Amino acid sequence: MGAQLVWFHPDLGEHLNFLRKNHEFLDPQLITRVLAAVFSRDAFFNPTTFTVLYWATFTFGVLALVGLFTRVSLFLFAAGTWIFVAHLFSYGDRHHTEALFAIFLMLLALVPSGERLSVDAALRRRRTGVGGAATSQLAIWPLKLILVLLGLTYLSAGMAKMLHSGLRWMNGYTLQGHTLADALSRGYPFGVWLAQQHTLAVLLSVFTIVFELFFWLTLVVPRRWLPAFLLVALLFQVGLYLTGGYDFFQHMVLLGLLLLFLEPEWWQRRLGVGERVSGGSLDPGVRTSAP
Amino acid sequence: MTDDRRKLLASAVIVLVIALHAVPVIYPPERGTLWPFMVYAMYKHSRPAGPVEVNQRRILAVTASGARDTVTDRLLGVSVTVLDQQYHRPLMTGDTSVVAAIFERLNRGRTDRYVELDLVSETYTVTDTGLERRENPVVTYRAPGVTH
Numbered sequence: 362m363g364a365q366l367v368w369f370h371p372d373l374g375e376h377l378n379f380l381r382k383n384h385e386f387l388d389p390q391l392i393t394r395v396l397a398a399v400f401s402r403d404a405f406f407n408p409t410t411f412t413v414l415y416w417a418t419f420t421f422g423v424l425a426l427v428g429l430f431t432r433v434s435l436f437l438f439a440a441g442t443w444i445f446v447a448h449l450f451s452y453g454d455r456h457h458t459e460a461l462f463a464i465f466l467m468l469l470a471l472v473p474s475g476e477r478l479s480v481d482a483a484l485r486r487r488r489t490g491v492g493g494a495a496t497s498q499l500a501i502w503p504l505k506l507i508l509v510l511l512g513l514t515y516l517s518a519g520m521a522k523m524l525h526s527g528l529r530w531m532n533g534y535t536l537q538g539h540t541l542a543d544a545l546s547r548g549y550p551f552g553v554w555l556a557q558q559h560t561l562a563v564l565l566s567v568f569t570i571v572f573e574l575f576f577w578l579t580l581v582v583p584r585r586w587l588p589a590f591l592l593v594a595l596l597f598q599v600g601l602y603l604t605g606g607y608d609f610f611q612h613m614v615l616l617g618l619l620l621l622f623l624e625p626e627w628w629q630r631r632l633g634v635g636e637r638v639s640g641g642s643l644d645p646g647v648r649t650s651a652p
Numbered sequence: 653m654t655d656d657r658r659k660l661l662a663s664a665v666i667v668l669v670i671a672l673h674a675v676p677v678i679y680p681p682e683r684g685t686l687w688p689f690m691v692y693a694m695y696k697h698s699r700p701a702g703p704v705e706v707n708q709r710r711i712l713a714v715t716a717s718g719a720r721d722t723v724t725d726r727l728l729g730v731s732v733t734v735l736d737q738q739y740h741r742p743l744m745t746g747d748t749s750v751v752a753a754i755f756e757r758l759n760r761g762r763t764d765r766y767v768e769l770d771l772v773s774e775t776y777t778v779t780d781t782g783l784e785r786r787e788n789p790v791v792t793y794r795a796p797g798v799t800h
Contacts, residue, residue: 521696
């Protein structure tokens with residue numbers, strides 16, 4: 362929530378620029394088409410409405426973060442976020458960075474969010490003297506679903522490379538070319554250096570394909586191996602950013618959350634906090650996922 | 653709502669979210685317009701073995717008063733992909749049919765109108781001794797009705 366609110370929030374100026382300089386969409390996304398059909402294009406997609414929508418979305422985000430009318434606020438915050446991203450991608454450009462995180466935000470509205478640490482819970486305790494449920498079997502499923510979707514997306518990316526290019530994708534020249542073009546245009550000197558290292562490019566190409574084709578194994582391997590897979594995925598995303606400016610920060614946050622909550626014993630053991638936290642977990646609700 | 657009903661509802665949402673990811677795969681006409689349900693076929697193209705060479709290009713726009721601006725996606729009001737695919741690439745291949753469209757977009761509502769576009773490009777080649785940079789000749793396009 363906090364990441365979306367302060368880090369990944371939409372750039373209002375960019376949206377207003379699109380609205381002022383375009384009278385029609387190039388590739389309207391489904392959400393955009395539905396809104397245009399319901400409200401008419403000019404009535405909804407104009408600078409005034411979008412400015413109001415931006416601040417309304419921000420307000421719902423703050424309410425969701427502090428936990429006031431938590432689930433309604435979560436839903437409206439996620440819905441506003443979806444509208445902004447769909448609008449941005451209706452002008453002939455699409456990126457993959459926002460999709461899974463946006464789905465995750467929406468899923469949070471469907472689970473018992475804000476049951477313990479929220480203004481709602483504090484008000485309820487004050488009013489009735491009863492706190493929210495200590496644990497919930499349902500609280501963890503958005504993160505588990507995101508792990509499935511991450512496996513699907515990486516597999517999709519790997520399969521596309523193999524079906525379209527075959528083994529040639531791993532010849533090193535391919536990765537050198539992609540990296541050089543993006544690192545130069547975005548100003549990433551590490552990527553420019555990498556693009557000149559053919560052998561390293563071959564090795565990283567093989568790693569990329571193996572990683573993308575087999576990350577889904579996280580869903581079936583013993584749970585003690587999960588942190589290793591997630592750390593490799595995190596390194597993969599950080600590496601992509603440092604070499605070519607591929608800014609999948611939302612994926613990094615999701616991977617961090619998975620590391621933090623899906624297998625908490627792993628980091629608690631290393632930090633020595635397992636004994637200090639009741640039951641060896643920060644949030645008893647997530648223990649439902651433990652084997 | 654009972655726990656069993658909650659679990660049933662959660663299961664239905666899980667199946668729905670996963671299933672929706674299959675829609676752009678099996679229904680190509682809508683492949684690019686179903687965000688946040690997408691295919692993830694990025695960077696699927698390969699290049700053959702041989703010298704690694706890439707072009708970097710930008711368009712500089714000159715106004716009647718002599719001011720110069722880089723033509724960015726924001727200045728044109730298009731996405732970065734559209735700027736590259738619909739404007740940069742055609743100009744790089746000598747297709748001048750997009751020039752009028754660029755001027756039209758750039759000059760909307762302007763008093764100091766843009767009258768000249770300079771296509772500036774460099775070619776970078778990975779060689780045994782490092783990265784070689786070669787500047788290509790600047791190609792100039794003038795707005796309709798502007799002769800110099």
